Amino acid sequence: MQITVFGASGGVGSRVVAEALSRGHRVRAVSRDASRLSDLPAGVDVRSGDVSDPDQVARLSADSDVVISATRPEPGREHELPEVAAALVEGLSRNGTRLLVVGGAASLTVPGTGKTLGEQPDFPAELLPIAEGCNRQLAVFRTAAVQSDGGPVDWAYLSPAALLEPGTRTGAYRLGTDHLITDDEGNSAISMEDLAVVLLDEAETPEHHRTRFTAGY
Ligand SMILES: NC(=O)c1ccc[n+]([C@@H]2O[C@H](COP(=O)([O-])OP(=O)(O)OC[C@H]3O[C@@H](n4cnc5c(N)ncnc54)[C@H](OP(=O)(O)O)[C@@H]3O)[C@@H](O)[C@H]2O)c1
Numbered sequence: 001m002q003i004t005v006f007g008a009s010g011g012v013g014s015r016v017v018a019e020a021l022s023r024g025h026r027v028r029a030v031s032r033d034a035s036r037l038s039d040l041p042a043g044v045d046v047r048s049g050d051v052s053d054p055d056q057v058a059r060l061s062a063d064s065d066v067v068i069s070a071t072r073p074e075p076g077r078e079h080e081l082p083e084v085a086a087a088l089v090e091g092l093s094r095n096g097t098r099l100l101v102v103g104g105a106a107s108l109t110v111p112g113t114g115k116t117l118g119e120q121p122d123f124p125a126e127l128l129p130i131a132e133g134c135n136r137q138l139a140v141f142r143t144a145a146v147q148s149d150g151g152p153v154d155w156a157y158l159s160p161a162a163l164l165e166p167g168t169r170t171g172a173y174r175l176g177t178d179h180l181i182t183d184d185e186g187n188s189a190i191s192m193e194d195l196a197v198v199l200l201d202e203a204e205t206p207e208h209h210r211t212r213f214t215a216g217y
Contacts, residue, residue, distance in 0.1 A: 001025045001026070001065040001066060001203065001204070002025070002026045002028070002063055002064045002065050003020050003025050003026065003027050003028070003064060003065065003066055003067075003068060003203060004027075004028045004030060004060055004061045004064040004066075004067045004068070004097075005017050005020070005027060005028065005029050005030060005067075005068050005069075005070070006030050006049070006051045006057075006060075006067065006068070006069040006070065006071050007030075007031075007051075007069060007070035007071035007072065007102075008029035008030055008031055008037055008040075009029075009031040009033075009036040009037055010070055010071070010072060011166060011192050012070040012102050012164070012192050012195055012196065013029075013068075013070040013071070015166075015192045015193050015195070015196040016068050016070060016196045016199055016200070017029050017040065017044065018196070019169075019193075019196035019197060019199070019200045020068075020200055020203075021041065021044070023200060023204075025200075026045070027044050027045065028044075028045040028046075028047060028060060028064065029044050029045070029046050029047070030047050030048070030049040030051070030060055031046075031048065031049075032048060032049070032050050033048060034046050034047055034048040047060055051069060051071050051084050051087060051088065052080060052083055052084045052087045053087060053091075054086075054087045054088075054090035054091040054094075055091070056091070057087055057088055057090070057091025057092060058091040058092070058094045058095060061091065061092060061095060061097045062095050062097075064097050065097070065098065065203075066097065066098045066099070066100060066203045067088070067092060067097050067098070067099050067100070068100045068102075068199055068203065069084075069088060069099065069100070069101045069102065070101075070102040071084060072130075073133070075129075076129075078129040078130045078132065078133035079129075079133060080133070081130075081133035081134060081136060081137040082133070082136040082137050082139070082140050084137070085101070085136075085137040085138075085140035085141055086140050088101070088153075088155075089140065089141065089144045089151075089152065089153050089155075092152075092153045092155075093152030093153050096152075096153075096154075098153075098154045098155075098203075098206065099153055099154065099155040099156070100155075100156050100158060100199055100202055100203060101137075101141070101155060101156070101157045101158065102158050102160070102195070102199070103134045103137055103138055103157050103158065103159050103212070104130060104131055104133075104134030104135075104137075104159060104160075105117055105159050105160055105161060105162045105164070105180065105188070105214070106118030106123070106127070106130075106131030106134060106135065107131075107134065107135050107138060107159065107178075107212075108159050108178060108179060108180040108214055109178055109179050109180065110179075110180050111179055111180065111182065117131075117162060117180055118131040118132075118135070138157055138212060141155050141157055141210075145210040145211075151210060154206075154209055154210065155209075155210060156202060156206075156208035156209065156210070156211060156212075156213060157211070157212040157213070158195070158198065158199065158202070158212075158213060158214070158215065159212055159213070159214040160190055160195055160214070160215065160216070161180070161181055161188040161189050161190040161214070161215065161216030161217070162180060162188035162189065162216075163187070163188060163189035163190075164189075164190060164191075164192060164195060165189075165191065165192065166191065166192050166193070167191030167192065167193060167194075168191055168193060169191070169193035169194060169196075169197060170191070170193075170194055171194065171197055172194070172217070173190060173194050173197065173198055173215045173216065173217060174215065174216060174217065175198070175213055175214070175215050176213065176214045176215070176216070177211070177212070177213055177214065178212065178214070179214070180214070180216070181214055181215065181216030181217070182216070183217060188216050189216060189217055190215055190216045190217055194215075194217075195215065198215040
């Protein structure tokens with residue numbers, strides 16, 4: 001497959017690039033500053049691009065089978081997340097390329113509480129802006145999906161488990177829909193490496209269309 005990765009210089013995006021290359025896919029890696037991607041192997045199509053610009057989204061994805069977007073705004077700019085979502089929808093509606101978006105966990109319902117992770121009393125206050133931004137980002141995709149014939153873009157929005165950090169690639173994970181995945185002790189986690197596995201598995205074998213899904217251990 002030909003895969004465009006937005007956010008390729010980031011924690012998740014860099015692991016998506018590595019996972020895609022390990023599976024033999026052709027990768028276009030995008031950063032706002034391509035010099036940040038100078039360490040990638042020869043053969044990776046390294047480009048500069050801004051995912052908040054629909055024209056750039058369309059141009060950088062025109063010949064791709066799927067776009068994987070794992071961008072994250074700088075602190076204080078979380079309000080830009082819905083704008084980025086709208087740019088992805090508009091840009092990809094021009095060429096019909098499938099979209100996998102990495103979002104946030106805060107909108108997942110915590111089992112046994114009837115409330116979302118972001119509504120829990122111990123949810124960190126410093127994460128509220130990104131949680132709110134991710135909620136509004138997801139709403140943009142869902143709004144697009146209720147348009148006639150399901151909307152112009154075949155998207156899927158992946159909410160990670162609560163704890164998403166660099167770690168190891170196990171290749172093992174569980175999938176869910178709108179509920180936070182936890183282990184027997186109530187911990188919710190997945191490594192960035194395994195989130196990349198989830199994304200590449202979904203890219204190769206699409207199971208989720210115009211919906212949110214989640215993954216954890
Ligand atoms: N448990 C959770 O819910 C959880 C935890 C962590 C992360 N996440 C989500 O996972 C995703 C990825 O997070 P991360 O930790 O990998 O982020 P990160 O390391 O901060 O990387 C994000 C990348 O986004 C790129 N970027 C930002 N704005 C852009 C724009 N307008 N156009 C193009 N690229 C842009 C930046 O690349 P350049 O500066 O090179 O352009 C940056 O490298 C985010 O959606 C984040 O909310 C969720």
